[in-house]
Amino acid sequence: MFQKILSLSLSLFLVLFLLNIAYAKSDIHIESQINNTLENENIVGLSWSTISNGHIEVGSAGYANISTFEPMTPAQKMHVGSVTKSVLAMGVLHLIFEERLTLDTNVESLLSELNFDNAWSDRSPIKVKNLLDHTSGLDNIRMWQLLSTKPLPNTPLEEAFESSQHNLLKIRTEPGTQYSYSNMGYTLLAMVIEAVTNERYEYFLDVNLLTPLEMHDSSFAFISQRGQFADPLLAMGYYENNVAQSAVPSYLRPAGQFTTTAPDMAKFMMFVLGDGKVNGEGFVRPEHMNMLTEPLGTEAHIAGLNIGHGLAFAKRDRHNVLGMCHPGTTFGFRAYICLFPDENKGFFYATNTDNETTDYEKFNKLFINRLSLTPAKITEPMGKGVELSRLQGIYLPSPNNMAEFEFIDMLFNFIWLEQSNDHLLIKSLQNADRQLLQINESLFRDVHRTQASHVVYSNEESRVFISDGLKTFQKASGITLVLYWVSLIFGLIGLIYILLIGVIRIFKRDKDGLRRIKWVFINLALFSLPIYLYANQSFLKFGDITAASICLAFLSGLLPITLLFSLWISLRGKLQSKLIKLDIASFMMSIQFCLVLAAWGQIPIIFWQ
Template structure:
């Protein structure tokens, strides 16, 4: 009898502990929200038995004091791509499309500009893998008052066909592209003869049992259970239609995301019938065909998910970020466990990784010790040291800043390789052989060095963004040019004020006046831009129009000031300094003109 009561006690204790686990999880995530100053979050976990558990903490609408409910609807940002990719896989399973078919088979009138079209056409699968060689997006794609829930998808490129310029050989390199997933939605529409939202709602979400999810546009006014997004200052952000809606527009619930994750870790059947080919599900997060994959790097992006090696565990993941929201989906197919979390606040300072770490710990996943490095660097590897730039800029109009603010420096010291990103902390790489390296704390090889077909020295980290080696002279030259240009403009601004205070209105006769006025004109659009809604940042407005005008006038004003200084003969030491400042400013402005940053047009 004593043994019976002891066994009963331990069973009850285990049940209480199990029941308390979601409570403890909520406490830990609430602590993260408090410390990171986040408004709220909803989450779901899937255990190895397929049980879905949901939770929430914080506010649906912070200013109104409305608390979140586990059943509230939310947005997920780019995790929408994972769900949309499943729609394409469903069509492929039904034999209605081929992922290896050229995109032109389904979109014959698409004005794609592909220099490799004859030998390497863009294929449907490239869109889902982000290997079509397309840029990511333009500002107006995301922030425009002209977008509506019913705007034709063709508007993404009709306004500017150059967004369809293919920048790398299709299939060879990862380049994250919201435009690419919008084209994938156009393939769905071409094959089904209707709107992609209608097809996916009826033929994907409904059969999966995601009954409170939709690809249709949903606003908080239409559905009060949809949680508001929030900005850093606590301001609420309502749902907004965008041109790139296939890449981010999914309204769902924590439970529905649990249903999706459980299916993604299954054999692809529903009710005993094939729904998505298990061979396709097995390819998720396993890149093929890219230069990095051919060099042996197994991690990367494939069919809507990426292999992610963090927190001592390896899983399939997709993050989601949009105005007002930050989300993460994580699958661990081997253990049949998963989690999803979305924070209804888009913060520039919060560490969202803390929430992921809490959820990984909650799932109690095995964390093997990373293997010790035992390979020796090959002879001559020192030649790989130097500077690397991303080969495809994320925002083409800002290509100069995009490339040179994301530069990597590789240092080779004895048997140690260090990567020093400009915007992140440096980290060590351990050599594992065959030019493959593992970042410290990782389980899998994360980085590969190789020469591409053109002989360029390349670096690919995490199977994603490729970097090409460049001369340090170019890197430092660009930053030196911009820095000296700022010094020159500051001097001209200061010198103009000094001469104005000394001479009053007679300053208009001084050679420097044109440069001074050109710089002051840059301030004219500031009040208009500061009071302009961020939802119109990509539109042509009074503020953006004035900004383009005054930036276009700047080089003309500098040239006129330089001409007048030259005509004056640089009579004094002060005019010589002014002349030097004009030259410094002009060389930087010339660089910006070359990179199409002057005139600065927000709407292109």
């Protein structure tokens, strides 16, 4: 009997020993992969946590601060950008659990001091759920709200919505019908919290959300690496080429101001994967936990697409698995959280480098492989659908992400659909072609996805749309777009001609020729001044009223005037000369483009409103 027990014990010890060796090798393997990725992608440091059936792992790699050679640790505090929204959303859902709010609370009435411009307010006022799932129809952000040195850590939230900005809260699509990411929307959510609690939203969430979740090293309060609000545990942020960037306050801080650690985010993931209870007591309603990633009520969802954004996360189909995820970007930091409820797994990571050329998707794939997630079942075609030739054509962003750049997005971020045998191709100027397989009459699947990824639908006005649940495009006239491009090309040709011929006439001392173009030539040459001023000021002042921005606004507003004046001078002279005719043609080409820009509100160029 003793020998059997001894033999069984030795066998069990051997199994555990081998498992520990395998586990250690696995840890070494993932650390090696992360370190290689950091080096290859020029990332300074990274901290992460994973959860698998209640088992938590945390880790780190690289540096928290290059200048002091401080190594990154799992307990390092990191800024997480828009991952903040998923955490803040749980605080709002807790207020709903406490019956101090509802998903259908009318935000326009609650925040009546703001100048909402909602053409659908009678039938579709903005509700709390519209802010949570980004279906409010609000614009995303304005440059002055993002890049400004004016806001302080305690600046009242209402200053992000100045009453003088009459079109700031203009609703661009009927609330509830269409997804359009909005940082303004989550700032309004924080104002809703303050309106119903009579407390600063940071304090309320720290006490009533983070404390119950035992996230003691996290906070919604402003924390920086230097100055009055310095925290020695906060990693330094970096851009390309290891350019350091300290944290700065923001007008829209509720949308991206949250400091946390990898272990704390593991606790948050545990809660989200649970049933909405904390220590056995209700905290968020179970039905709302089931809606965290469900895109309910949008036109794309009604048309059959089950990919989109819910009350706190977006459903993401990548690397053959389906997750509920949210990315985050802020000054010098990037972060990502992704959960897989069916398997009770998830991962979070934060990096103290915001590098535009880095392929952060490599980290997502690495952690997905680490968790050994089960591949999603691929959705196959289910029958004959709509004739693909009917869908071919040009599609414009509807709406685009930022209203002040609508004209630019129309010119450069449109897509066009082409039929390729029995497939549909999405083409664009910005990205590689995407091949879509037809699932049924309205649904399509990207060949690199497992689920239906796009839906085509029509509204009451018979306008045709294509949506991936997060971006929507409306079919438009190709002729109109071509005319805008012709206007752009001719306008640029005219302005370049004026600049070049002006330089030539100066060197040739052609006084008569220079007389015709000198005012517009001087106007164009002076644009070098705001370029110089912008290059020598902090990018954080881009949305402020500075010498650079005033100069740019003045010169751009003056340009149509100097063009018209130069045209008038030229028309007064003898028109037999070919040079005079060329001058007149260049003025007219430039003027027509200025008129188009003015019609779209692009002249004068102003970023502080």
